[in-house]
Amino acid sequence: MALLKKMRQSMARSWSLYRSDFRSMDKTQIFLLVLLTLLAVFMLLPLVFIFNHAFKPLHELFLFPPTFFVREPTTQNFTDLLHATQDTFLPVTRFIFNSIVVTLLSTVGMVILGALCAYPLAKHPFPGRKIVFGVILLSIMISVETMGIPRYIVVKSLGIMNTYWGHVLPILALPVGVFLLKQFMDQVPDELLEAAKLDGATEWQLLVRMILPIVTPAMATITILSFQTAWSNSETSALFMQDDAMKTLPFYVESLTSNLANTVARQGVAAAASLIIFMPNLIIFLLSQRKVIQTMAHSGIK
Incomplete structure (x- = not known):
């Protein structure tokens, strides 16, 4: 009872603050609030559609x-998904497992390599640094298909x-990650690093601890x-994996409706x-929303 009472009091205070803030707004601020609210609702529509679409009967x-919201929700689509690979003797869980392994290895590798690449570009003025950074930026404009x-x-x-490394190695390079990390590392004062070096810090300690x-x-x-x-990513499965047991979930999803026979049924x-x-x-x-907002709101340290 005490907890419910506190929750009611907290909600009452929040509503009171909201009303006072709303009343203090001028017409321009109210117009922007309404416009942003409508924009937020519009951007949520694809998410709502995905959830409703998955639970629609055939x-x-x-x-x-077409209907936007599901009328008769069912989980039959998920049941059919689990049984869709019976003819291949490979359960869909195998494709999910491959995707999880590849994603974990690739994500860790891309973050580590991005940090190791951005640090010398930001804090070590070696000859040809601008050329190297320019080549990295140029690679962003190259289409993956080429x-x-x-x-x-x-x-x-x-x-x-036909190995997990065949999935991981081709996508380890993330030029956008190197660019973003370098821009943040450029804002770290060189004096701070020099003071740490005088105290005996190594390059690895500077990177990891500071x-x-x-x-x-x-x-x-x-x-x-x-x-x-x-x-x-489904490209590595299509190009480098002849063994079906090594392919990932996105490739499997694309194959569900890849021929005319399955266009409707699947x-x-x-x-x-x-x-x-x-x-x-x-x-x-x-889970990472707060950090992402900080990235967009700040260009470096305060």
């Missing part, structure tokens, strides 16, 4: 005019076809970008699989 998926054949030749020559804690918001943002890149299964692929991205973002 006949609702093809209604005309690198398919060179990547295939490299992966095949390394002998890592710089990385300062650029934590950027690290969180890069973690999200790395996770999304690895979790949604729509419900594809909707359920799409929700499974989407949920980890949403969870990771919600």
